[in-house]
Amino acid sequence: MRAFLAAVALFAAGPALADGERAGEFDYYVMSLSWSPNWCRMEGDARDSEQCDEDFGWVLHGLWPQYHRGWPAYCPTTQRQPSRQQTAEMADIMGTSGLAWHQWKKHGVCSGLSASAYYALSREAYGTVNRPEVFRKLDKAVKLPASVIEEAFMKANPGLEKDMVTVTCQDGFIQEVRVCLSRDLSPVPCGRDVVKDCRMKDALFEPIR
Template sequence: MVTGIRSSLRLACIAMCAAAIGGAHAQGDRSARPGDFDYYVLTLNWSPTYCAGREDSGNDRGRSSRYDEEADTGGGYRFFNDRRNGRSSGSDEQCNGSRPYAFVLHGLWPQYERRGWPESCRTDYRPWVPNELIDRMLDIMPSRQLVIHEYKKHGTCSGMDPRGYFAAARKAYNSIRIPDEFQDLTKPLRVGPEEVRRAFLEVNRNLTPDMVQIVCSRNRLQEVRVCMSKDLQPRPCAESRRLCNYDTVTMPPIRGGGQGPRGGPTQRGDRL
């Protein structure tokens, strides 16, 4: 009897371990071929939440930012080159109020229809993002390190070179209108995740609720994600799970005052 129980427990453990390994593989597939995916997720990050999170964790007192840490895993050499060239790290500029970042482009992520996504795909060329191209993306992406990281992790799986990938990312970003009430936020706003979704649906009539996902970090709005086909047309998301379990979240105000990158005079000035 005891032997039978032990055998059952052993089999259950093996099954759970196999499931865990399979799930981990499904979430980040590094064996994928470039271009072998089903659809995109356009990710719009509420920049003030990122900056508030840095302050919460003490990052502004000398610790690295989340974007910096991500960049160091795939393109840290470029980060150090930037410092030698006298360029700012990007994250400081994002949060010091010198530019009023609001909804910024986090990335355009290839996804699988059945759970997970490809990442860091092997290419037959060096996945180097030229400085000139990085500079041209900084009106909608707030960090040089983020630009580099996004191409290395996600862009390499798109089947496009850096110029083609960021042209597609800008086109996708420009295709989504940001609601006016989020363009010039000077005070913290308490809002329900579904209110944020409805606000985007009202000004983007080609979207339906199943195409838009709301993501929160603790009790703050973190991201709005829009699912798109490979030709950048809105489509339903494959996963319908809720990514924010709060009834209301806070949107910290835009730093530096004024409107964010989608509301300023250079909104669409820097084209690839």
């Protein structure tokens, strides 16, 4: 009985992170965009991150290979690790070279691509989604419904449907916008385990620094 209950609890917890899966075998991508001023308030300032010294807005957190249920991570790969120059060249859209390295190590290796090709695809994905300029015009912190962020992205990107984008919150702040993309970077519906829409009506949103 104890073993049965443990199995039920494991199933109810939802899809687990699948470490060490075969590289290149996945269904679609999740592109995660983080609002840099909020991240700096939550974590970056305490880390003395160089990202927080710049006027970043929506930065690329990562481009994540995804299954229809669950996701791979830390896949074995024969691809060469990215050079310091390659990770440094991603800092203009990712905030820091350290994040670029971490994203390759955890997610990029599962794409089946070389580091240079993965970074190029990540940059292309970042460029395919219009980031609403209205948020850069804020001159003070505001509280707003998370749904406003989602609606702004759909308005700026007519090809995006409600089931293709989700907004997450953390510690009372808007955290990320996640957009689901096919392997050729066309918008696609997100899996159920990806859609985690924040329901907050008064989420904090910091202005550009």
